[in-house]
Amino acid sequence: MVTIPVIDLSAFTNGNATTRQGVVKQIYQACHEIGFMYLQNSEISKDLIEQVFIYSKSFFNLPLEVKQKQAWSDEFNNTGYVAVERERLDPNKPGDLKEAFNVSKQGAVGVDACVVAFYDSCTQLANTVLQTFALALELPEDFFTTRHSQHNHTLRFLHYPPLQTPPKPAQVRAGEHSDYGSITLLFQDRIGGLEVQTTTGEWIGAAAIPDTVIVNTGDLMQRWTNNVFCSTKHRVMIPKDDRVNQSRYSIAFFCHPNDDVEIACLESCQKENSSIYPPILAGEYLLQRLQATY
Numbered sequence: 440m441v442t443i444p445v446i447d448l449s450a451f452t453n454g455n456a457t458t459r460q461g462v463v464k465q466i467y468q469a470c471h472e473i474g475f476m477y478l479q480n481s482e483i484s485k486d487l488i489e490q491v492f493i494y495s496k497s498f499f500n501l502p503l504e505v506k507q508k509q510a511w512s513d514e515f516n517n518t519g520y521v522a523v524e525r526e527r528l529d530p531n532k533p534g535d536l537k538e539a540f541n542v543s544k545q546g547a548v549g550v551d552a553c554v555v556a557f558y559d560s561c562t563q564l565a566n567t568v569l570q571t572f573a574l575a576l577e578l579p580e581d582f583f584t585t586r587h588s589q590h591n592h593t594l595r596f597l598h599y600p601p602l603q604t605p606p607k608p609a610q611v612r613a614g615e616h617s618d619y620g621s622i623t624l625l626f627q628d629r630i631g632g633l634e635v636q637t638t639t640g641e642w643i644g645a646a647a648i649p650d651t652v653i654v655n656t657g658d659l660m661q662r663w664t665n666n667v668f669c670s671t672k673h674r675v676m677i678p679k680d681d682r683v684n685q686s687r688y689s690i691a692f693f694c695h696p697n698d699d700v701e702i703a704c705l706e707s708c709q710k711e712n713s714s715i716y717p718p719i720l721a722g723e724y725l726l727q728r729l730q731a732t733y
């Protein structure tokens with residue numbers, strides 16, 4: 440059975456040529472086989488992660504009218520508050536039982552100092568991961584980081600409230616979907632419910648592992664790599680026990696290349712010279728996907 444691997448990133452960041460190559464290989468395999476991994480020793484401070492979760496709880500505790508003053512308004516901005524059931528990650532299902540708050544790099548400054556620091560730490564970790572991706576795909580180490588230099592990333596706070604009433608048929612906390620961008624970093628509390636679909640169609644749990652960060656590849660990376668790296672479907676289910684009465688919090692950091700980067704099949708990913716997807720600009724692609732979600 441395929442499992443989500445746990446990879447020690449310090450063997451890359453502080454290692455020698457051999458251990459670095461070992462990490463690159465493990466990451467290649469994770470992206471190729473399942474599109475998800477847990478990273479240990481990410482160098483994001485534990486205290487900072489705790490602080491942003493506290494920030495998130497205090498934000499979602501605000502009265503709805505206050506949160507709605509910062510409502511998400513359009514896909515061009517893609518920032519602000521999204522109320523419970525407003526979004527359907529799976530368009531065939533009722534609205535998701537979650538609320539969200541999206542922050543961009545510029546927006547983080549107006550929020551809270553810990554959010555700015557966290558945004559920067561996530562950017563740094565994403566850059567390290569993107570370096571391993573480049574090496575795994577036989578590209579110069581800075582191939583992806585130079586194409587993510589504008590830090591077009593979205594930091595998203597998520598709250599899955601306790602269920603007061605029974606869910607609608609087929610309603611879940613987050614419907615099955617794959618992420619749109621290049622990579623996603625994901626931080627979650629201990630409540631659970633995240634599931635990942637393997638290539639055989641089976642759903643496996645992705646429980647929180649203390650002191651790790653989940654990294655998954657998004658659709659744009661799948662496109663760029665001609666399906667060599669997979670963008671895997673995932674979802675958040677409603678707990679079947681009394682955790683249904685508890686809030687679940689998670690934080691996602693969605694990474695996007697610069698808008699003007701052309702996403703065309705990478706040379707090392709051309710199987711018998713055939714590219715599965717036509718080239719598209721990263722900015723255009725993201726806009727299309729966001730327009731389809733709201």
Ligand SMILES: O=C(O)CCC(=O)C(=O)O
Pocket residue numbers: 597613618625627633673674675689690691
């Ligand atoms: O809350 C989670 O654990 C996952 C959220 C997610 O997949 C997303 O927002 O794209």
Ligand SMILES: [Fe+2]
Pocket residue numbers: 616617618673
């Ligand atoms: Fe996701």
